[in-house]
Amino acid sequence: MNQEIMKYVDHTLLSQTATWEEIREILEDAMKYGAASACIPAAYVKQAAQYAGQKLPVCTVIGFPNGYSTTEVKVFEARDAIEKGASEIDMVVNVGFLKDRRYKEVEDEIRAVKEACGDRILKVIIETCLLTEEEKIKMCEIVTRAGADYIKTSTGFSAAGATFADVELMKRHVGKGVKVKAAGGISSFADAEEFVRLGADRLGTSRLIRLLKAEE
Known part of the structure; x- marks a missing residue:
């Protein structure tokens, strides 16, 4: 079952101190364990896309983590990331x-970024932890x-992350x-399985692969 869950995982490293050596390890682990993608900082997208080739989708973040860049900046970030090889934004x-x-x-901005993303x-x-129901x-x-493809709970950089109640809602x-x-x-496969059961189609986390590696 753990291996099945990995198909839902965007294996993620977005820390400010992330080095290329750490990003490369994220890519290698994502490929080895069959993750859906690797989600990394935009500055590493070109290098990561060249490194992974067609073996792994590269995902990056836009307007991250606060979201208050202008629409024009977000559109530029998205176009730039895609030109450099990002498959997911x-x-x-x-x-x-x-x-x-x-x-x-808010809607027009999402539509503009989606247009920049194309296919x-x-x-x-x-950022559900900051919102009312x-x-x-x-x-x-x-x-x-x-017309976006996914709605996502959290950046992981605010007051709290995903909850079962939010995914259900x-x-x-x-x-x-x-x-x-x-x-x-x-942080656990049990939680990951419950999120999927409640309807999550993707999971953003770095901990599940760390758990698999610890078992080897």
Whole structure:
């Protein structure tokens, strides 16, 4: 079952101190254990894409971790990452705009980034730990209308990460064709299995592969 779970995992390293040696290890481990992708800082995308070739999708983050870059900056970041070989983009929404009820601007921004992504996968990070239930539901509607591929719980850099309740809520309220990614604080295979059971299609974590390696 553990190996089956790995197909859902975006094996992730986004720390400020990440070195190429550490990124390379993330790529090698993601390939070895059959992860869905490796999620890494944008500065390493070109090198990582060349290193992994066609063996592994490379994912990166946009407007990360605070989400308050301008739309133009996020669009540029997305285009730049894709030109350098990224297959998947995880963008952070402007949480302040959401709280100001500037819903059209939030939606237009997601749509603009999705347009920049073309046929590449776009995941939209809404940072659930900062939102009310009403705001989470609203973001499910906005992400659906904007045409993104996934809604994602968390950056892993804020007050808390994914919860079972949030994944359940998001799965219930997203529209047809929008998938759910749980990220932040997923530290056991039991938790990972429960997130998948509740409807998560991807899991952002680095700990599961570390657990597999510890067992070898």
